[in-house]
């Protein structure tokens with residue numbers, strides 16, 4: 566890929582995979598970090614705001630504690646994260662300080678980007694750091710986040726941060742240098758893809774497992790991150806961070822895949838859905854479905870408890886949470902009569918009941934707007950002026 570100039574972007578989120586920062590035996594790879602920070606400082610000097618999402622807490626803590634390669638129990642990896650994070654933050658602050666740059670550590674959990682009040686908090690803090698010309702160094706708060714309240718991978722976390730902060734570019738640095746039609750280490754016919762205009766199901770299907778044992782994010786989570794980012798108008802680059810100074814390498818034309826931001830005005834579309842004054846019906850959902858929606862997933866018939874109103878396919882319906890409050894609005898994929906028939910059914914059982922092969926989702930994620938923002942573009946639209954002007 567050529568023609569990419571990182572400094573032409575206004576606000577860049579750089580996600581760094583654990584395997585780049587941490588060597589199993591030697592611990593923190595200081596030389597690598599120093600070179601990366603040289604790149605960051607160059608971008609900052611050119612007027613680009615940089616946010617760092619740094620993985621590596623657990624991997625580093627593992628090394629410091631001498632835990633070897635064995636699988637860790639949850640509380641062990643949380644303890645490792647506690648030990649690793651403090652060292653990691655110290656290293657970032659030391660390296661950035663060498664360039665006269667101030668850094669601020671931000672540890673977030675899923676709720677901080679998915680719940681409206683906390684989302685506003687997290688965004689205000691990060692936005693203030695940027696105003697103060699400090700570089701936010703962000704990670705998941707692994708010491709307290711467990712299973713259902715965690716992102717689990719920093720690819721999606723970084724995408725949420727980038728969209729939450731109204732960024733225009735997300736760079737995922739790891740040990741893979743881009744997207745291939747298949748896993749290149751296993752399939753000799755795998756072709757490299759320099760530019761992705763749109764993340765289609767075919768592109769998603771290319772996301773085989775590319776995870777190394779130090780990192781959680783394989784290609785799949787990178788493509789998930791791409792979906793979150795590009796739908797909100799943020800471009801994404803997947804590039805290898807193996808060499809020293811990987812950001813300047815991208816500027817020099819090193820191999821990388823660019824995912825273009827969606828030209829489709831998702832914001833306007835979703836604002837329009839959210840603004841429908843009188844929904845044609847209501848769909849009551851259970852707890853599990855609500856959690857899925859908060860994670861950016863579609864509403865499946867399995868999570869539907871109640872169907873009210875005489876809506877047609879394509880009408881706007883209000884989605885009511887288990888507490889009876891409106892959780893969101895979306896365009897429904899079924900007529901009311903069919904929706905009643907398939908409410909509560911697993912996806913595989915729907916065709917038999919309806920007599921035709923139908924869509925899996927009752928309301929597809931693309932056609933859905935949550936009343937509580939989820940970290941995507943519609944939030945920026947509503948509340949983003951302070952961020953855009955920061």
Ligand code: GLU
Pocket residue numbers: 582583619620621622623624646704705707717718719720779780781782
């Ligand atoms: N938050 C984890 C850590 O810092 C890394 C998650 C990931 O590798 O995506 O250790």
